[in-house]
Amino acid sequence: GAVVSQHPSRVICKSGTSVKIECRSLDFQATTMFWYRQFPKQSLMLMATSNEGSKATYEQGVEKDKFLINHASLTLSTLTVTSAHPEDSSFYICSAGRYHSSYNEQFFGPGTRLTVL
Amino acid sequence: AQTVTQSQPEMSVQEAETVTLSCTYDTSESDYYLFWYKQPPSRQMILVIRQEAYKQQNATENRFSVNFQKAAKSFSLKISDSQLGDAAMYFCAFLPGGGSQGNLIFGKGTKLSVKP
Numbered sequence: 697g698a699v700v701s702q703h704p705s706r707v708i709c710k711s712g713t714s715v716k717i718e719c720r721s722l723d724f725q726a727t728t729m730f731w732y733r734q735f736p737k738q739s740l741m742l743m744a745t746s747n748e749g750s751k752a753t754y755e756q757g758v759e760k761d762k763f764l765i766n767h768a769s770l771t772l773s774t775l776t777v778t779s780a781h782p783e784d785s786s787f788y789i790c791s792a793g794r795y796h797s798s799y800n801e802q803f804f805g806p807g808t809r810l811t812v813l
Numbered sequence: 814a815q816t817v818t819q820s821q822p823e824m825s826v827q828e829a830e831t832v833t834l835s836c837t838y839d840t841s842e843s844d845y846y847l848f849w850y851k852q853p854p855s856r857q858m859i860l861v862i863r864q865e866a867y868k869q870q871n872a873t874e875n876r877f878s879v880n881f882q883k884a885a886k887s888f889s890l891k892i893s894d895s896q897l898g899d900a901a902m903y904f905c906a907f908l909p910g911g912g913s914q915g916n917l918i919f920g921k922g923t924k925l926s927v928k929p
Contacts, residue, residue: 730916739904739919740858787856799846799908802917804858 697723700792702805709780710813717775717808719790725770726792728800731763734787734807746773780812815840817907819920826895827928833880834890834923836905844910847881847888848917853901861903864888866910892925900927 699722709715719729728747732740744760746752746767754760762784764776773792777784787809791802816839826832838847849861864872864881871879876896880889892899902922909915 734856739921742916745916789856789858791858799915806855806857 698794698801698803699723700790700803700805702788702790702808704808705806706809706811708811708813711781712779714776714778715780715810717777717788717790717810719773719775719792719805721771721792721794721803724792724794726773726794727770728793729767729773730791730793730802731765731773731775732789732791734789736787740789743775777810780810782812785810785812815842815907815909815918817905817918817920819903819905819923821923822921823924823926825926825928826892826899828895828897830895831891831893832895832925834892834903834905834925836888836890836920838886838888838905838907840886840907840909842910845915846908847879848906848908849877849879849888849890850904850906850919851899851901852904852922853898858904862890895927897927897929900925 701720703718731743734740742755743758744752744754744765746765748767748770752765767773789807791804793800818837845866847864851859851861862872862874862877876893878891904922905920907918
């Protein structure tokens with residue numbers, strides 16, 4: 697159990713367009729979902745945390761108007777990169793939280809590689 | 814603020830040998846969780862092992878074990894009988910106490926190569 701999917705796995709778009717990435721918890725309900733960004737050969741950088749039915753909490757330096765997060769249900773969160781530019785090209789990873797014992801255990805999706813031309 | 818430091822950007826081990834990856838962290842909290850994650854070339858993050866700070870016993874998962882030194886704020890990962898499939902990036906991560914409200918804090922990672 698505890699499988700998280702992401703769609704699409706790869707996307708190439710033109711500069712100025714918007715791209716939506718979906719993150720789904722397939723076999724459990726996730727009260728919290730997390731969005732990370734990972735540059736080549738670097739660690740994961742938390743972008744935002746979202747709870748079902750409420751506004752996402754963005755980390756310092758992350759533009760909330762550029763990276764729109766919607767957590768409409770306990771199994772689905774979406775990240776929309778608006779007016780994408782080449783510098784937004786990166787690997788985006790989501791994770792879904794499931795309460796385990798006394799902490800919120802995160803299960804990671806396989807990631808989405810975004811290339812903006 | 815909590816920080817996680819992995820001082821070894823790259824490590825190499827011979828197949829079937831043992832390797833230890835280092836991790837230190839800084840926190841003023843007494844209640845927290847520590848994790849090692851593996852990220853193979855597919856880039857799927859895989860949980861290798863977890864340690865609760867309140868437990869004195871070191872966690873073990875098959876060939877993977879940790880050396881948790883709470884006073885020294887050290888959390889190293891030992892991989893025994895290394896296999897080719899162990900080649901990956903390894904990230905040490907810290908989850909602040911009261912776990913349900915905290916976010917994972919990752920180290921910069923160690924790239925492990927396994928030589929046949």
